[in-house]
Amino acid sequence: MSSTTPEWLEGCKHHVTETNEWKSFTVELFDAIQQQLTESHVKYFSDLSEAEKELFMERAVRAIQHGSSFTTLNAQVSKMLDMALNNEVARELLEDHPVNTKSDLVLGHARDGAVSLLQRWPDMRDKLHLCLNQPLPPTLRQLAWKLHLRNSKLRRQYATAVKTESPSLKSPWHREICQKCEDILQSEPTFKPLANHYGVLTAMQSVLSYYHASLQTASTLPDMDYLLLVPFLAVTQNTLSVDAPAGDNVKALLVEEFITYMAQRPGYMREAGVRDFSDEKSVFADTVADLLQQHDDHLATAISTAFATDKGNPSRTNLVQGLKTLLQPLLRVMFVGYLQLDCLLYIWDQYIIGLDVPAYQVLPTISTVLLMLLREHFFKCKNSHQMEQVLSSHSRKLHMHQFQYEINKRFYRTLHAQIHKDDKSTMPVLDPTQSVGMPPPWTHWSVEKLPPRQKAHDRRQAREEREAQRLRFVEQQKAEVEMKQEDELARRREEERQLELALEQSRRQQDQERLALEQELDAERQARYELQKRADDQIAMLQKQIDELKRMKDTKPKSAAPSETLSTFSLKAPPPSAATHVTRTWPVAPSPARSEPSRTPGTPDAVKAETIMRDLVGRIMQGTNFLAHSSGDEKDTLDQQTRQSLQAYNKDRREAEIEIFGRRISSRDWNTMASGERTNTQGRLADAVRRKVEQRHGSNSRQGTNSRHGTSSRH
Incomplete structure (x- = not known):
């Protein structure tokens, strides 16, 4: 059963299938099916089509x-169902302490069970005949009306129109229809439960506008169409x-x-238009006249007298004509507006549950x-x-129980025989046009003589065709999957090609940048x-x-003055190199303290030359060291900037690893990578x-530009 089936009903089903009565019934049912085979x-049995299986099963049950x-199984099922339902109600009374009475609980659980069974097996709707009167x-009620009036084609058409926003959803008279719907709901006294209900109003307007558009007529809707929709709105009111x-649902x-x-309305409920329904209206009035003369002849005489043209001689013709005049306004709207809603829905229930039985009137x-x-x-x-005034004014004061009492007293046997007439039909047979495909509902199977029996090779051929069709369907599905x-x-x-192109472009850009850096390094x-x-030179x-x-010195040791003069003019300071041409004055490093060389007799020129050479080389080394590393505060600043650059690079490297891999990459991870993956x-x-460095330099350059602009503006 479905997931919505009550637990007590599921338990009852489980207990029934374990009884000896069920086992005896299944054995006898199997024998009956085997005999038919x-x-x-x-x-x-598996060689049969689905329709044939259903047919054999129904025939066996009928047999x-x-x-x-x-009979024994039916009695056992009734007993166990009664026990399960009463046990569930007793449990609720003891554990849940409900406000409702035991009778209300029994009826509620029975209703839920019936709804779940009908939802699972819609063809069991004929069981609703038990709800007569x-x-x-x-x-x-909502489920029963849906099952008896279902039309999947109409639902699909409306769903398609809603999905595509088709112009057929609205009638050219849409505005007038909306206004009239609102006026009817507000003005009709019997529609008070539906007044001031926005959901009911919008549903009524949409349905009638779509219905009028589907009629494709130039005139507006008649008033009876507005009234005939009201019972359907009352049934769905709880869901709005x-x-x-x-x-939209x-x-x-x-x-x-x-x-x-x-x-599906009968002819006596329609207005004369393309067809003339006067014959059907006369037949209906004649049927009512027979019933009225049978059960209340005095009332029949009073009606025929009131409608007689010759007051002294009322006749059957006057009665039929008078009934047509009295009842036609009621039948056109099927009592809508003449009875209160609860009484009206009861009458519509009696009409709808018998739609599948033509003999039921x-x-x-x-x-x-x-x-x-x-x-x-x-x-x-x-x-x-x-x-006519009495009928329009006093009918609203009638109650549902009054109708039930009169029907149960005078007409129940006749209606019961009419609605259960098809239950006494003969053995069901199979429609030969339905031997392949989905079987029709049991209630629509023919009860005429059996069709000619098919031969074995015909059934085998049909099975082979079904199997070939199934294989084609499977191959088609497989081809669709492969195509997808x-x-x-x-x-x-x-996508991979696009990624490879992007990667190749990125690599070329990196190579160009690396080549430019290498050229700068070479320079x-x-x-x-x-x-x-x-x-060195x-x-x-x-x-x-x-x-x-x-x-x-070795050649002229005693001529000191000329040597001194020669040294003075020969040992001039070398010209400054290109690297030392700067716009600022180089700081002069202090010369290391040295002792004055002792001028030994006979070597004054050599000592002087050595001293000059030492000073000159020291100054050259100090200048070279200053060019490379600077000195003082500038050296500290350069060292600090170098440390900051190294820290920024390490930070960018860590953020790049987390951005790409979601975590830090250890040396073990690098060792386990393949060479291509590592590259x-x-x-x-x-x-x-590089992106992070460029972003940081870009932000620094913007800040520098802003600061220079601010300085210029201040100047």
Whole structure:
């Protein structure tokens, strides 16, 4: 059973299947089916189509339903169902302490069980014939009306129109229809429960506008169409919000039920248009006249007298004509507006549960009972006009229990025989046009003579065709799945190609940037090399001069003055190199303290030359060291900037690892990577670090530009 089946009903089903009565019934049912298989020359039950299986099962049940096993099982099921229902009610009374009485609880659980069974097996709607002369509970009423008036084609058409926002949803008279719906709900006294209900109003407007658009007529809707929709609105009122508009699902259900009902109305309820329904109206009035003369001849005489053209000689013709005049306004709207809503819905219940039985004619009986309930008022009338006023004014004061009492007293046996007439039909047979495909509902199967039996090879051919069709369907589904997979694979390949192109472009950009950095590095190395070469040349030149001085000293040891003069002019300071040409004055490093060399007799020129050489080389080394590392505060600043740059790089590196991998990369992770993956990872990390450096330099440059602009504005 479905998941909505009550637990007590599930338990009852489980207990029934474990009884000996159920086992005996299934054995007898199996034997009956096997006998049919033997007679039909069918070896296995599985060889039958679904429609044939249903047919064999129904025939077997019909064959044994009057036997002892079926009767015993039926009694056992009734007993266990009664026990399960009473046990559930007793449990609620003891544990839950409900406010409702035991009778209310029993009826509520029985209703829930019936609703769940009907939802699972809609073809069991004929079981609702048991509710003859009884009002249906609201939940069961909504489901019963839906099952008897369902039309999937209409629902699909409306759903398609809503989905596509088709112009057919609204009638050209949409505004007038909306205004009239609001006026009817507010002005009609019997519609007070539906007044000031926004959900009911919007549903009524949408359904009638769509219905009028589907009629494709130039005139507006007649008043009776507005009234005939009201019972459907009253049934779905509990599912609608008072303050919010109706949903599309509720509107689709109302469209389906209302249009199906309008199409199935008998002729005596319709207006004369394309067809003339006068014959059907006369037959209906004649039926009511027979019932009225049978059960209340005095009232029949009073009506025929009031409508007689010759007051002294009332006749049957006057009675029939008078009944047509009295009842036609009621039948056009099917008592809507003439009775209170609870009484009206009870009458509609009696009509709808018998829609599947053509022999069931309840409206003539209802009309007769209505006239009989107003007999005292009719006896006071002198003419036909007064009788029409009595019918329109006093019918609203009638109650449902009055109809139930009169029907149960005078007409129940006749209605019961009519509605259960098809239950005495003969053995069901299979429609040969339905031997392949879905079987029709049991209630629509023919009860005529059996069709000619099919041969074994015909059934085998039909099975082979069904199997071939199934295989084609499976192959089609498989081809669709493969096509979807190929499309997905092509899409992934395209994405991979795009990623590879982006990666290749990124690599080319990195190579260009690396080449530019290498060129800058080579240029810096060349500049350093040239600077070092000039320094070496100067040192070599100084060394050569020193050697020259030594040779001169050895040649002329006693001429000091000329040597001194020569040293003064020869040992001039070397010219400044290109690296030392700056716009500021170089700080002079303090010369190291040295002792004055002792001028030994005979070597004054050598000592002087050595001193000059030492000072010159010291100054050159100090200048070179200053060019490379600066000194003082500038050296500290340069060291601090170097440390900050290293810290920023390490921070960017950590953030890049977390951005790409979600965590830090350890040395163990690098060792476990393949060479290609390691190269790819290094490239991705380098890209991420470069982006962060560029972002930081860009922000710094913007800040510097802003600060310079601010300084310029202040100046």
